[in-house]
Amino acid sequence: AQSVTQLGSHVSVSEGALVLLRCNYSSSVPPYLFWYVQYPNQGLQLLLKYTSAATLVKGINGFEAEFKKSETSFHLTKPSAHMSDAAEYFCAVTAASGGSYIPTFGRGTSLIVHP
Amino acid sequence: KAGVTQTPRYLIKTRGQQVTLSCSPISGHRSVSWYQQTPGQGLQFLFEYFSETQRNKGNFPGRFSGRQFSNSRSEMNVSTLELGDSALYLCASHDAANTEAFFGQGTRLTVV
Numbered sequence: 400a401q402s403v404t405q406l407g408s409h410v411s412v413s414e415g416a417l418v419l420l421r422c423n424y425s426s427s428v429p430p431y432l433f434w435y436v437q438y439p440n441q442g443l444q445l446l447l448k449y450t451s452a453a454t455l456v457k458g459i460n461g462f463e464a465e466f467k468k469s470e471t472s473f474h475l476t477k478p479s480a481h482m483s484d485a486a487e488y489f490c491a492v493t494a495a496s497g498g499s500y501i502p503t504f505g506r507g508t509s510l511i512v513h514p
Numbered sequence: 515k516a517g518v519t520q521t522p523r524y525l526i527k528t529r530g531q532q533v534t535l536s537c538s539p540i541s542g543h544r545s546v547s548w549y550q551q552t553p554g555q556g557l558q559f560l561f562e563y564f565s566e567t568q569r570n571k572g573n574f575p576g577r578f579s580g581r582q583f584s585n586s587r588s589e590m591n592v593s594t595l596e597l598g599d600s601a602l603y604l605c606a607s608h609d610a611a612n613t614e615a616f617f618g619q620g621t622r623l624t625v626v
Contacts (some may be wrong), residue, residue: 500615507557
């Protein structure tokens with residue numbers, strides 16, 4: 400079984416400030432981890448993924464995340480927030496089960512960027 | 515390469531009616547999964563189809579059903595609609611060799 404906890408349903412930052420969105424996971428087998436972004440009334444777009452290669456993963460739009468097994472965390476960061484980063488962010492964990500890789504999602508974190 | 519296509523984008527239905535949503539996966543992808551997204555419950559897994567067979571199922575009542583065709587296109591059906599079925603329904607396709615889920619734009623269902 401696997402689960403994801405995203406700390407903070409809303410995170411507010413100023414434009415140009417550091418973005419930190421927290422994600423902790425639970426998985427009984429080595430996980431694959433993902434961050435997705437969702438804009439209003441749109442589907443989910445993959446930002447980055449960890450699949451047991453490098454622990455520091457770089458994604459699109461300047462985002463990166465670090466896999467820390469000892470802390471069971473996969474926090475998402477971006478050095479400098481832009482207004483266009485305002486969206487809903489979802490952390491997800493998946494592991495092989497009967498040939499499937501069905502992700503389990505966190506509840507999401509809404510990123511608010513102030514000018 | 516075309517992405518995942520969901521139709522229609524928006525639907526308004528009346529309580530008690532039924533609805534069918536469609537999803538065309540990325541060419542070559544044989545696995546399709548469906549999710550319901552609501553503000554209160556977040557993203558909840560409905561079911562997954564692979565090679566026309568339901569391979570995994572979430573915890574939803576029998577009013578929610580689906581199927582997959584030989585060309586991997588999938589449909590989901592909700593019968594006897596309830597107000598609580600109002601949600602964004604997302605479809606995702608997966609390549610069997612790839613752990614990543616590729617999502618469509620979703621269908622916004624409103625039940626009145």
